[in-house]
Amino acid sequence: MTPHRHALAIDIGGTFTDLVLYDGTNGRFAAHKELTTPADPAVGVVTGIRHLFAAEAVDPASVGRVVHATTLFTNALIERRGAVTGLIATAGFRDTLEIGHERKYELYDLHLPLAQPLVRRALRQEAMERLAPDGTVEIPLDPASVLEASDALVAQGVESVALCFLHAYANPAHEQEAARLIAARHPNLILSLSSDVSPQIREFERSSTTVANAYVKPLAERYLNRLSGDLAALGITAPLFMMLSNGGLTHVDEAKRVPVQLLESGPAAGALSAAFFGGRSGRGDLLAFDLGGTTAKLALVTEGQPLVVHRFEAGRERRFTTGSGLPLNISTIELIEIGAGGGSIAAHDALGLLKVGPRSAGSTPGPACYGRGGTEPTVTDGNLLLGYLDAATFAGGTMRLDTAAAEHAVGNLAAQAALDTARTAAGIHAVVNETMAAAARVHVAEQGHDPRDFALLVTGGGGPLHGCELARRLGIAEVICPPGAGVASALGLLLAPARVDRVSTVSRRLDSMDWDTLESGYAAMEREAREVITATLGPAAALTVRRAADLRFLGQGYEVITELPPGPYGPEAEAGIRAAFEAGYERVFSRRPAVAAIELINIRVSVTGSTAEGALDPEVPMTAGGDPRTGTRRARFGDTVVDAPVLDRRRLAAGSEIAGPAIIEEAMSTLLIPPGARAAVEASGNIVVHLSQPALPPVRQREAVQ
Structure with missing residues (x-):
């Protein structure tokens, strides 16, 4: 057996843990679903791996790469099952988490439920220090106040501490010194510094993000250490990579340092998978619909790429209402999660x-x-x-x-x-179909699109089962079901490049920019990101660097994230940056205010890396011989009950055409084709269902199959 010929993907969902074993020498993959074990997710992972490896007669030593996504940390936030966490803030700012924005997300609701802070007030302490917005010291750090605060937290059983000092994004020195003092006094305390986790302006969001990181960090360290040990005990010595919410990968040490970046890792993998399989059918504009056992996820893919945003809300009190959750400064693939699944x-x-x-x-x-x-x-x-x-x-x-x-x-x-x-x-x-359709309509409209302009690509155990009806309710005429749809999110893990996003606050007018300082800021973030990519993939990785900035017209309170021309930057770059921002602003708002001055608030870099060894090129599943019909089943479509033909997807050759009603089964999912629809099997392995075409004869196989 060729050494390190296999890659293993592990996706832990609310109901099932999906495992995919991919053979890079021939493009074949095998999959297994194991019921998730919520009390100890690693148990389900180990059980599933043993079953999959035994069924495929695979030597664990042949695995060269393991990629993992999990809902564990998201669920810990939502269900409030994280570590006992404390906060040490600048004196006078311990209540930032509770004050928030001081605005209601629904103005006229007198009984509005608000997202409660992850740290109760008794566990929020203060330290004497103060920095100005430019990072200069107004009040020096008082070491005694730091130690007194940490002692009080330890006495109350705190396991993890978030350090969030005012304007630490501009100067991390006070946070770093406080961390040194606390580590010397309480070496077992786990620390999260806002200057490391979220070095950007806006105290509420920065504090909320750092506290969330501290809340799940002990859980992440224990779980990832446990999983790494379990994999080694199985004989898998390959490196373990973690999926990030932004659709990239990172190594375990980075994941343990900033686990808040992993909150949406599973859904992000599903969006990557949808973009990949849609591209194999020549469709670049897609609604990626993944229905699992607990939730449904919907993401937009435009021109072959999922949209990445840099803000996220966790644990919303009202699922579809912005402002009702905990704001987090993390990069994530833009999607909506709907409380609708098989369970x-x-x-x-x-x-x-x-x-x-x-x-x-x-x-x-x-x-x-x-x-x-x-x-x-x-x-x-x-x-x-x-x-x-x-x-x-x-x-x-x-x-x-x-x-x-x-x-x-x-x-x-x-x-x-x-x-x-x-x-x-x-x-x-x-009802569940309409629940999903209603949420999808709002989400797509908020992104400025019409769902009728997209094809619907369905994945997950339930996506193919509900996809055609969801598409009909959205006015979508085409549904795409890829091979292995039931484990497509796990397959998406193997598609992800290594990726690092970094952000830092600058807050300067563009017309008075210190260009040397700006360029050195970008260069420093790029250097740090490259180091993480190299630690993940090795020095041979091919790197792509993108620069962006949060820009606004002078006097505005919110920014437009704008992709910028590549550096290096000097005074001659001002015109290009201005033009990129104005074009982006007009795309969002369709107009431009009569203001000339532009402010650059945050600078961002995104570095991605890939290797030829990690490329995924799955083979279309081999067609089994024989008639694809395996029988019929009494099925109800609306008020009509019919004897629908049941077809084995493995026996449907490229070029096959199927008329609804029909039920197409494969190992991990079932595709439901309603009456009046027609479907075709493409050479890519995708089944494309057309909902607005006249009916065809029940099945017309390609002549070669007959």
Whole structure:
């Protein structure tokens, strides 16, 4: 066996842990789904790896790269299961986390729920010091106050401390000295410095980001150390890389240093996968739709690239309302998460209306049909009763679904509304589809787009099952289902380049810029980013450097992030920077104010690195011989019940055409083609469904297959 021929991807979701083993010598990949073990996620990972390696007869020593994404840190924030965390702030600023912006995200709601700080007031201490906005010292750091604050926190059982001093982005000296003092007094305390985690203006966002990092940092260190040890015990000696929210990779030490950058790692991988498979079909403008067991994710891909933004909100009190969560200064692929998945629970609200989600059965106990103790009706239970799923082959045959349990759970819900079970199951399916469509409409509109201009690319265990109906509700005419759709996010991990984003505050007018200082600032961030990329991929990595800046017209309170021409910068660069900002401003606002002066607030660099060895080029799954029809199944589409043909995707050769209704099954997902739609299998392996074309004969295979 060729040494290091394999790459392993691990994606931990709320319900399933997906594993993909990719063979770089022939482009083939194998996958396995294992139920997530929330109490100890590493257990599910190890169990799944053992099963996958045994099934494929693979030597663990042949693995040359392991890439991992997890929802562990996001869930810890949302569910408030992080470390006991303290905050040491500049005297007079301990309540910055609570004051926030002093504005309501819904003006007229007198009982507005607000996101509570991760650190309660008793664990927020103060230190005597003060810096001016330009970084000059107004009040020197008082070491005694720092030690007194740290002693008070340790006495209350604090495990991790965030240091957030006023204007530390302009001068980190006080934070660094405080960290040195605390480390000498309390060497077991885990520290997060705002000048390291988020060195940019706006005290609330900077404090919130640093505290969030401190809150999950002990969890990240324990988990990543445990996982690294478990992989070594399995005989896997390959380096472990972590997926970042921005769609890039980093090494474990960097992930443990700034784990807040990993919060959206799984969804980011799904967007990368959608862009890759869409490109294989020549589609650059996509809505990437991933439906898992707990949530659905939707991301925009334009011109073949997902949109990366530099602000994120975690733990929103109202899922779709900006301002209702904890603001975090992290780079992340822009997407929306919807509380709708296979495990989403259906129930009647106070008015007797059917609602689905955001409450989820997760993996423990899971939907009623899992037979693991769940009793409440879920989306998966409804889909099973509608005839969309095969009870014997669900999740690649790793578990058998209990139809009787699903009938009992949905039947209880039906009885509450005096409806029959089948109609209630259809209602669950319709309601969850409309819930996702409503959220998608808002998200796409907020990005300035019309969903009808995009194709919908579906992934996840449930994406292909719900994709065509979601597309119909959005007015989208084309749905793309890639091979291995059920584990596409895990495959996306293997597509990601190493990436480092850095930001620093400058806050100068463009017409009075100190160009040497600006260039040295960019150069320093690029040098730091290159060091991380080199530590991740080695010195042979091919690097791409992009520069950007947060710019605004003088007097404005918010900036437009603008990609800039490459450096180095001198006075001659002013015209190019101005032109780039004005063009970007007009794209966003369609007009320009009558102000000439421009301020440059933050500078940003993004460095990506890749190696030829890590390139992913998956082969189209080999076509099995024989008739693709494996039988028929009674399935309900709206008010119509039909005997829909069931097709084995492995036997559908390129060029095959399928008319709906049809159910196309593969190991990890099921593609549902509704009546009146038609589908074609492309040479890329993608199945493209056209929803607005006349019906075709049920299946017309390519002559070679017949």
